[in-house]
Amino acid sequence: MNWSFQPDRPIYVQLIERIKLLILSGAYPAGSRLPSVRDMASEASVNPNTLQKALSELEREGLVYTQRTSGRFVTEDENMIKQVKKELAIEQIELVTKKLIEMGFSKEEMLALIESRIKEMK
Amino acid sequence: MMAILQCSNLEKTFGYKKALSGVNLSFEKGRIVGLLGPNGSGKSTFIKLCNGLITPTNGTIIIDGKAPGIETKAIVSYLPEQTYLNDWMKVSDIFNFFDDFYADFDIARAREMLSSLGIGEKERLKTLSKGTKEKVQLILVMARQAKLYLLDEPIGGVDPAARDYILSTIIKNYNQDATVVISTHLISDIERVLDDVVFLKNGEVVLLSTVDDIREGKGKSVDALFREVFKC
Known part of the structure; x- marks a missing residue:
């Protein structure tokens, strides 16, 4: 996965699109656990706060959810x-x-x- | 939220030359801040003031409630622009130095970072390339559990692949409540890791914004905006 970003749009918006694509394509399958914010941010070379913002938005849309103790998961709703x-x-x-x-x-x-x-x- | 670093009306003059004037800044916890400006804009002067290496002509700096001094040095991890390590030393010697010096130095983590780079602990600094030396220096700085990291040109002298390594090391290792200040003029390489940016021009703050606000509000990258503001 190539994490490059367009220069003229906010990075969190592009992160939302990118992660969505990873979910839709099955790279992050339904019900699977997402990597930690730290690991994902480091892989994508982006600011962890920015990634957090993108994940919160995806959470609001219902595509991912947080389980208090064990991390963040892709929705099970196929x-x-x-x-x-x-x-x-x-x-x-x-x-x-x-x-x-x-x-x-x-x-x-x-x-x-x-x-x-x-x-x-x- | 409480600011980790706050300066008001900060001024520094060297003889007749004003290096910084009227700088008011406040950095919150948990942010990665880019201190951006061309050569000679006052970036290093600002960072040196924060480290107590030089003293302000006017104004104040408060770090975690205190003026720069012994107490703040314990919580500030500083990467200087130039190397200050002795060439004849082995990497392991320097690790032990830091371990003795700083209560928050995590030697196990430093070793882990070192081995992931394939650098031996027994190697002497003088045998390492410039880029590798810079990586060792970054490891020393990032292996501390500091509250404030002040990184003066961490990606200046290294190739693009090493830059990526350095940026991802910073992201992986700063703790979530800490603030990281990175000074640089290589903006396109770094803007995706920043929360906030400060533009310094001739010793004055000309812009203070979040990266998202710049991209959303102006529809351009920080790099493009920088080129506009500092057009020669």
Whole structure:
């Protein structure tokens, strides 16, 4: 995992996205224990307070939870993970379609193009 | 929250030259603070004042409720810009020195850090490369359980890979209630580990902010902002 950050946005926001991705992709599986803040911060070379802020936000969203004595865990709710995954996918699709519409593509052309592209990827 | 370091109206002049003037700063516990400014902006002067190596011309510094002196030295871990260790000494000699000197020096942790770097305890300093020497010095400083770490240019003379090692060592080893002050002009390497930044220009504080506020409010990195403020 490459922990690089864009220069123009707050780091905690980028950390939230990064950790979300790690959860959605299964790198941090549902119900698994997350590394300690210290270890994660040191791996990512970021400030532990900043990482703490990102984790608190993920906690507020329900993707992770804290067990008082034993640390922080990924939610066991796999449906929730799926749901978040879907939301992120939709976000990305909207970005792409918006651009393609700006470029003058019709819905049918877009679909055909995406379909043929996916077939080629195999 | 109580500040670990507080200075008010701090001023230092060397002859006719004002190195620092009208500096008011307060650093809270548990923060990593970047002291940023070009060469000659007063960064090292500030850190030396905090260590009691030089005395203020005007104004005050209070560290954990006390003026810099013997008591504050016990809780402040200082990495000077230049090495002060004797070249003929072995790493183990220096470890023992620190162990004798500082009640909060954790020699077991220092050994652990040393071995993770593959440096032998029996090696003499003069046989080590410049970068390795700097790492040994950082180990000495970070193996103390201090309340305040004052690191003057910890990443100045080393290659990018060593910088990463140094930064992650700082993150891994400072204790959560301690405050770390890092002076540097290499901002892009360091801004992701900072909570707060102080910009020093010609001995005066021209900006005091959190990194997130700069990125969120101005939509640019601290590095980019620095280049703007200090444009030649």
